[in-house]
Amino acid sequence: MLARFMSSNLITDRRTLLARLSLVLGAAWAGGATAFAQAPGEPAVGGSDPLPLEPVAPGIFVYRAPYELVTQANQGAIANMTLIVGSEAAAVIDTGNSALAGARMLAAARATTDRPLRYVINTHMHPDHTLGNAAFVAPGVQFVAHHKMPRALSVRSETYLGQAQRLLGPLADGTRIVLPELLVEDRLTLDLGGRALELRAHPTAHTDNDLTVRDTATGTWVMGDLLFIGHIPTLDGSLNGWLSLLDRLGGESSPRVIPGHGPASAPWPAGDDDERRYLGRLRADVQALIDSGGAMSAAPERAAQSERGSWALFDEFNARNAIAAFHELEWQ
Helix, strand or coil, rough: CCCCCCCCCCCCHHHHHHHHHHHHHCCCCCCCCCCCCCCCCCCCCCCHHHHHHHEEEEEEEEEEECCCCCCCCCCCCCCEEEEEEEEEEEEEECCCCCCHHHHHHHHHHHCCCCCCCCEEEEECCCHHHHHHHHHCCCCCEEEECCCCHHHHHHHHHHHHHHHHHHHHHHHHHCCCCCCCEECCCEEEEEEECCCCEEEEEEECCCCCCCCEEEEECCEEEEEEEEEEECCCCCCCCHHHHHHHHHHHHHCCCCCCCCCEEECCCCCCCCHHHHHHHHHHHHHHHHHHHCCCCCCCHHHHHHHHHHHHHHHEEEHHHHHHHHHHHHHHHHHC
């Protein structure tokens, strides 16, 4: 059984979706011969070293990414990726910033289980979570994401691919955009055989296409970039929306969560304490600047500076978070 769809799902037909989006992205490449096999035309990355996976619960394995920007040394594997194995099939959640990073996750999955890969799930459109999709294209593999993700990824496709090529050089060969076929409007349940995954599409927060995945067998909740631990949060949606969503999600119990960036797993809701503090500080400081008549240009030096010592990559992302927050809050 490929999937059990709840009554509130809106699932777009694969052929219709690809036909519509081909005007944006061009013709799709052909897939490979079998699940867990390298696709024809892809770079020779099938023999790549598997990413190291950490078991966090029965049947759940996580690649814990470093707190780094994309470099040739890390090959674009800079976001956490998750493998979930059922009795009949497996699913991978997020795929890295290059086809090579995806191939290394594919190799890790192959080394961990002989179950066929049935689903590749993207928690949102950012390149460190989606550009590895190319390594997983094969008959029987379905790509799944929030219903707003195809448009969000399509409009940034040239930027994302150009950035990967610039930062990785030849290591980016074979990296391309692979869009989802199953789209989640509200909720969707996927069956891996004795293991149901509950997918939920969320309103605008980190981005406008955030998706979470809860494993019903263990209660483990894959949060994507709704949760950052150690790595400074990055704002590409709505600051107010993100804080409001965290308020709601914090009222739901889970024995463990898997962040988009951070340790392989963390407690919930305590694992969100630092992120909520940072986002709250960012909002308070930017609002104070606006209330005092300050200019947007002052936001990077005024916003959340008390948080500098608490986060990796603070200087790389805090300034843009401050500008994004100013844009949002000045129109309240």
